[in-house]
Each structure stands twice: as structure tokens, then as C-alpha cells.
Amino acid sequence: MEATSTLFKQLLENVKKYIEKNYLPEPFRTFNQASMRRMDDMAASMAMPESSVDRVTSKLLPSFEPKSFSRALFDLIDARDLTDVAVYKKAGIDRRLFAKIRSDNYTPGKETVFRLILALELSLPEAKELLEFAGFSFSRASKLDLVVKYCVETKHYDLAVVNELLFSNDLPILEY
Structure with missing residues (x-):
């Protein structure tokens, strides 16, 4: 023991x-809030239009279902x-x-x-x-x-x- x-x-x-x-x-x-806003602005400026993303994903992953x-x-x-x-x-x-x-x-x-x-x-x-x-x-x-x-x-x-x-x-x- x-x-x-x-x-x-x-x-x-x-x-x-x-x-x-x-x-x-x-x-x-x-x-801090300012850092978060800068990161959000940066992400928004680099984002693809939603329709482009949908088109690409539907072609690449037509039958993808997340586990x-x-x-x-x-x-x-x-x-x-x-x-x-x-x-x-x-x-x-x-x-x-x-x-x-x-x-x-x-x-x-x-x-x-x-x-x-x-x-x-x-x-x-x-x-x-x-x-x-x-x-x-x-x-x-x-x-x-x-x-x-x-x-x-x-x-x-x-x-x-x-x-x-x-x-x-x-x-x-x-x-x-």
C-alpha cells in the first residue's frame, strides 16, 4: 500500500x-476589440464571394457528409x-x-x-x-x-x- x-x-x-x-x-x-476588428476586416477582404465558394465545394465534395x-x-x-x-x-x-x-x-x-x-x-x-x-x-x-x-x-x-x-x-x- x-x-x-x-x-x-x-x-x-x-x-x-x-x-x-x-x-x-x-x-x-x-x-482587445481593436485587434479583433482588424482581424475581421482582414478576413473579409480576403474572402471569396459566397457563390464562388458554393460552386467550388459542390464540385469538389458532391457527396461529402461530415462524420x-x-x-x-x-x-x-x-x-x-x-x-x-x-x-x-x-x-x-x-x-x-x-x-x-x-x-x-x-x-x-x-x-x-x-x-x-x-x-x-x-x-x-x-x-x-x-x-x-x-x-x-x-x-x-x-x-x-x-x-x-x-x-x-x-x-x-x-x-x-x-x-x-x-x-x-x-x-x-x-x-x-
């Missing part, structure tokens, strides 16, 4: 260092030869919520996506891609995001350990 405690303390220390190194508080992320979060998730589950039950149980997700996720019209919250990332033991590129399908990304302005990202990078996928790291850093846990 002492060895486990020592390993956790080391992991916790590494997480704290990771947060210190990577955390960007709010003031460092904001642009949904649900399709991306179930492709990952299939690629790992896992069952839906094994994934939602490991992720601590209710069967009814998982059934909603199965539909193409449902987009889960970020914490739910985090739990699925951990349950599937995704690599960092896979985790980033799955987050993008749900409309999210890892944020350097969120300590919770940084803890989860660190755990993915270092392959610490146990939800109980991740929650303990979050709790130890006074952050909300990924609810079961």
Missing part, C-alpha cells in the same frame, strides 16, 4: 508541474473490438445516456467525452479528434482539461485515478 501511495504522490506532483507549465489564465487569452460524433465514437469502439456495454460501464455512463449518444442528433458534454476518451484509452491525437467531433478541444485555460490531457499523454486511463488527481487539485471530478 505504501508503494501505491508513493506512486500516486509522484503522479500528483507531475500533474501539478504540468499545470504550472501549461496553464494559461484568462488575461493571456483575450484580444458525426456518434459515428466517430462507434468507429473507435469497433476498431478496438470492444462492446458498447464494456465502454459505457468503464466510462461510468448510464445506459440511457449511451443510447442517446448512439443517435447522430445528440452531442455529449465535454466531461462525457473525457470519460469516453479514458474508457477507450485513446492516444492524444485520437482524443483531440474525438473532442473535435463533439465541438470541443483541450483548453490551456482549464486546469481540468490539463489534468485529463496529462493523463492521456501519460496513459493513466483509470477514471478513479483521474478523479483523485482532479479532487487533489481542487477541481470537479468527472461524475459517474
Whole structure:
């Protein structure tokens, strides 16, 4: 038991260092209004007329349908030869919520996506891609995001350990 405690303390220390190194508080992320207007003006001056864009895209991508979060998730589950039950149980997700996720019209919250990332033991590129399908990304302005990202990078996928790291850093846990 002492060895486990020592390993956790080391992991916790590494997480704290990771947060210190990577955390960007709010003031460092904001642009002033003048900068935003200049960027908008620049983008508007470089934009193609909408009809040109529509013509080009319809010729290049006539049958393109973007992949949904649900399709991306179930492709990952299939690629790992896992069952839906094994994934939602490991992720601590209710069967009814998982059934909603199965539909193409449902987009889960970020914490739910985090739990699925951990349950599937995704690599960092896979985790980033799955987050993008749900409309999210890892944020350097969120300590919770940084803890989860660190755990993915270092392959610490146990939800109980991740929650303990979050709790130890006074952050909300990924609810079961």
C-alpha cells in the first residue's frame, strides 16, 4: 500500500508541474476589440464571394457528409473490438445516456467525452479528434482539461485515478 501511495504522490506532483507549465489564465487569452476588428476586416477582404465558394465545394465534395460524433465514437469502439456495454460501464455512463449518444442528433458534454476518451484509452491525437467531433478541444485555460490531457499523454486511463488527481487539485471530478 505504501508503494501505491508513493506512486500516486509522484503522479500528483507531475500533474501539478504540468499545470504550472501549461496553464494559461484568462488575461493571456483575450484580444482587445481593436485587434479583433482588424482581424475581421482582414478576413473579409480576403474572402471569396459566397457563390464562388458554393460552386467550388459542390464540385469538389458532391457527396461529402461530415462524420458525426456518434459515428466517430462507434468507429473507435469497433476498431478496438470492444462492446458498447464494456465502454459505457468503464466510462461510468448510464445506459440511457449511451443510447442517446448512439443517435447522430445528440452531442455529449465535454466531461462525457473525457470519460469516453479514458474508457477507450485513446492516444492524444485520437482524443483531440474525438473532442473535435463533439465541438470541443483541450483548453490551456482549464486546469481540468490539463489534468485529463496529462493523463492521456501519460496513459493513466483509470477514471478513479483521474478523479483523485482532479479532487487533489481542487477541481470537479468527472461524475459517474
